[in-house]
Amino acid sequence: MPVVELEKRKGEPGRIFYTRGRFEAPVVEEQPEREEITVLMDTLQKGDTYRSLQAAGALGRIGMPAVEPLVQALTDTATTARWRIAIALASVGTPAAEALIEVVNAGKDPAANPAIWALGRIGDPRAVEPLITAMKAGRTESSRALAAAALMKMGHPAGIAAVEEALPAADETVRAFVLEEVHRN
Secondary structure, three states: OOOOOEEEEOOEEEEEEEOOOOOOOOOOOOOOOHHHHHHHHHHHHHOOHHHHHHHHHHHHHHOHHHHHHHHHHHHOOOOOOHHHHHHHHHHHOHHHHHHHHHHHHHOOHHHHHHHHHHHHHHOOHHHHHHHHHHHHHOOOHHHHHHHHHHHHHHOOHHHHHHHHHHHHHOOHHHHHHHHHHHHOO
């Protein structure tokens, strides 16, 4: 039986190639099926509430491979299921934080509020500064209130201090919303 030598190429650390013989064939890496993500994305956006929530949980369990299609759907101008998508991204957790921070920083109004909400649920400390910025300079009162609630829910000292500084000047309805949101489980 011939011996096959394997090597990793510079710039492609996750792939192994045969170095002896007449051909080079990459080793196939296992990834969740794209088809499964596509089916779950369709169910998430078009299914009834129960099926959508089930799909959100399944996408959350898939993790990082689901983040890109979820964020694309969140920022798509034609989408009508942004809050369902936000639930799925919150289910993914920390691996989705960076992409959600980019959405918040981009300031795209229809996608910003669900992204802010998801970041509050995830609780990643990298989101504190972008959420403080959204709270102080958000385009709408609802985005500012959601950012304040997210910061309070996260419990990071810098976020709490920023909210405590800004909240007294806020509208009574905003203050009530922030306090109510913080006390929800």
